[in-house]
Amino acid sequence: MLRKLVLTTVIVFSVTVWAVAQGRGGPQVPAVVSPEVHADRRVTFRVAAPDAQRVELRTPGDIPGRAPGGDLGPFAMTKNAEGVWEATVGPLPAGAYRYAFSVNGMTVVDSRNPMTSQTNATVYSLVLVPGSETFDTRPVPHGAVASVLYPSTTLGGIRRMHVYTPPAYGTSREKYPVLYLLHGAGDVDESWSTVGRAGVILDNLIADRKAKPMLIVMPAGHVNGAGAAIGAAPPNVDAPAFTAGATDPFVKDFVVDLLPYVEKNYRVLTDRANRAIAGLSMGGSQTLNIAIPRLDRFGYIGVFSSGILTGGQRSCGKSVWYVRKSVIPLASARSKPTQRPVFALRTRKSNSTYTSPSVPSVPLGSPFGESTRTAVSRKSELPGAASGLHTF
DSSP states (O other): OHHHHHHHHHHHHHHHHHHHHTTTTSOOOOOOOOSEEOTTSOEEEEEEOTTOSOEEEEOSSOSOSOOTTSSSOOEEOEEOTTSEEEEEEOOOOSEEEEEEEEETTEEEOOTTOOOEEEOSSOEEEEEEEOOOTTTSOOSSOOOEEEEEEEEETTTTEEEEEEEEEOTTGGGOOOOBOEEEEEOOTTOOTTGGGTTSOHHHHHHHHHHTTSSOOOEEEEEOOOSSGGGOOBTSOOOOTTSGGGSTTSOOHHHHHIIIIIHHHHHHHSOBOOSGGGEEEEEETHHHHHHHHHHGGGTTTOSEEEEESOOOEETTEEOSSHHHHHIIIIIHHHHHSOOOTTSOEEEEEEOSSOEEEEEOTTSOOOOSSOTTOHHHHHHHHOGGGSTTGGGTOOOO
């Protein structure tokens, strides 16, 4: 009996070794390194596809430079004798870049790279190019970014958001300011902390004393697609209930469900002076829809490369009314010592203050740190800025 057991073990081991040596019965695929970031910040992308007829490097506009033909189309890749396709781009500015391969017309991620970034429609591979005191992961105290599920009574299911908590949050009893950060139309709540590097940037700014410790809440801006509530049918944003002038389901979820959940489950300061909101593109429109009617609740508002979107549509509805009736008159008023600021937009050259006597006073010294606003506005440091891209 013992001899049979030993013989069976030897046979199984031999078959396993043979299968591994044979590549599990298939041809051996050349080992490739991808992506490879060079010292001069050029990046080489590789994919083994010996039987492919055409392979291209694709990017959603993150990687600067223009493909042949003068547009932002794919970058051509060339095949070597081993069947490995390769393309080198750059040098690139320091930052994070999304990419994928198109192999005979089929889009695939880089199987040699475990780093990914989700969008509202697909998933990209992610490469980090070092060289920035702001974007690089440095030996400083680090906070944490968590994927958080919360119940949405508005949408009838479970929603996801991402939350950054600063260093020492888990070991202190301190309450912190909170910034609600809204993404663009092509992205999801994860995007700010993957391609956006939000957690890393805040770690570095806090360590350099350019920003005060704070929480960043990154909601899912879409109520359908990747942002649909788990266990609920996605709402029809084209239905009459969600057209211009009606209640946006995202705005309602934010006000009724997300914001109260954050203030109940996290140690955040809940006064107006310590609550900020900002958004990019679609998130800029949502920021206006949320904050302008609620200026008594948000002390700071940031809108970047924004369009006008109401009720899930790009339209001229409720947002335009609020901008015309609230923001423009405030912007045209001259600031006087007796007036009280609603919010401030800081640029490199000047500080424009919108004022109103109807809301509580908020000092211009931001609890979020003086350099937080200026760092965000330094668009020239962002990937794609040199070519004037609008990054969604």
